[in-house]
Amino acid sequence: MLDQNSRINVAILAVPEVTASALFGMFDLFSSPGRDWSYIVSGEAGEQRMQPYIVARSRDGFEAANGIWVKPDYDFNGCPRPHIVCIPDFFVNPGESVTGRYEPEARWLKRSHEEGAMLASACSGAVLLGEAGLLVNCDATIHWGYVATLTNNYPGVRVRVDRSLVLSGEAQRIVMAGGGSSWQDLALYLIARFVGLKEAMEVAKVYMLQWHDMGQQPFASLMSLRQTTDVVINRCQHWVAMNYKTRAPVAAMVALSGLPERSFIRRFTKAAGMTPLNYVHALRLEEAKQMLETTDLPIEAVANEAGYEDASFFGRLFRRETSLTPGHYRLRFGSLGRTLKPK
Template sequence: MIEQTTPLNVAILAAPEATASTIYGMFDLFSSPGRDFLFITSGAAGTPRMRPYVVAGDGSPFRAANGIWVRPDHALSDCPRPDIVCIPDFFVNPGESVAGQYDAEARWLKRAHDDGAMLASACSGAVLLGEAGLLDNREATIHWGYVETLTNNYPGVKVRPDQSLVLTGEAQRVVMAGGGSSWQDLALYLIARFVGLKEAMEVAKVYMLQWHDMGQQPFAALMRFRQTSDAVINRCQRWAELNYRTPSPVTAMTKLSGLSERSFVRRFARATDMKAIDYIHALRLEQAKQMLETGGLPVEAVANEVGYEDASFFGRLFRRKVGLTPAQYRIRFGALRRALSRD
């Protein structure tokens, strides 16, 4: 933790592809340490320990990705020297390169890092760390839907989508938060590291924030349909989507393909980046997740409905792939259904 006598400068890097909710949500959380908890408990606001400001391009106002006007406090050229730089989520196409689109921001980030600043990204904002050359041959995390955006474009990056936070670089001065609302975890971590654990806990209490210690795994889709140029495999995929409950589905797909077993296994893996049996498991588990979220069937019945006769095998597989047991998943993600049932 850094000893401080003046508020820490926290620059929030914005661009039209960012969402205003994350930009200003970060602004609110970083404005809170030292100020809000004392106000709530005593009626007198305390002294802020951090000074956030929004920095962007030439400093001109712009509409963010969700249509909200953002009015930066500073341009890149006149920004006060930051102690911390935060990069919110960016709407970029998953898997695609953004090379050349954020050159000015990338250069500014690299200078800030070289000057000793802590760099922190939320969700797809990690792409700008890659553009600044700070992820090459390093561990990283990003929203589970954007893993290929890093692996396709930055050499040697080792993405850990199972982790909510990943720290890397010299003195661990680069930190990434995985996805969605994990920017809240990122803010709490930075407050705890640079101001103090007590202050971070106070902010969590003021805003009723919960630390996502389970990581991204329970939230991630186990698969996404990948359209390929292989018509035979596409036909098998479509069949699997409707028939994954049937016994021996891989054998059935092999027969449908008209290929030998060895050729089918190799061709399916090449087209989908998944083994055929893993593809079936992913389809079954995604259906099981939906049933656990929205219904009240016993776990054994859910296992049977999606194609598993052995409920204990289903439970072990679910735990390994999702990160929670089926019962834990239902408790975690069935709360909305339970709330609606009380209406």
């Protein structure tokens, strides 16, 4: 935490593929500490404690990914020295390498870190930390749909998809937030760390923000089950997608493949990134999530419909994989479906 009278410089990095909601949302939240709470409760704005500004490789304006116009305040050479650098999420194809595409951004990030700045990324923004060479042998997090983007392109990175925030690096001066809206958690954390917990709580109350303490596991879906180019394994994947409730789906896939069981398991695991049994569990749990979100079926019936005869085993497995019990998952995610259901 800096001197109480200091204004903290927060550089928010923008690239043409940036998500404008995160970019400008971060700007608003970092403008709030010290200012907005006083205005809400007394009608008079207080002294702003943080100074956010948008920085890019050029001050020339550009359209963000959704067409909103972005006009950077500074380029890399002219911006005030930041105490914090934030990297909002940006559009990159899952698993795709961006090597060489963001060299100016990577060099500036590395220099800012060497000069003492805290680096913070939201969602896919962690890719630029990888490009800057700052994630070697480090824990990291990113949106669950982009795990392969880190693991495929930056050897040694350890992705913690179960965590909302991950701190890494010397003196924990790198912080990463995983999911799409977790930039809000990221901003609150940085406000608490650099300004104070009281001010972070005030910002959360003004903007009615809720801390996502359960991580990303409840949100992970079939997008993480990659389809393979292995013809034999791909045929098994298509079959099990329609037949996951079968009593012995792995044995059935072994028979369908025509391979010896040990060879099939080894080949499936290499191609799909998980064992055949774990793949089946992932399919079943995704179906269970959908039923919990959209129906009023008892938990035992959900378990049975998903392919589990033992409801207690289903409950333990569900909690292990999502960090929530089936009942708590329904309470948290079923409300939207109930609200939208025709009366």
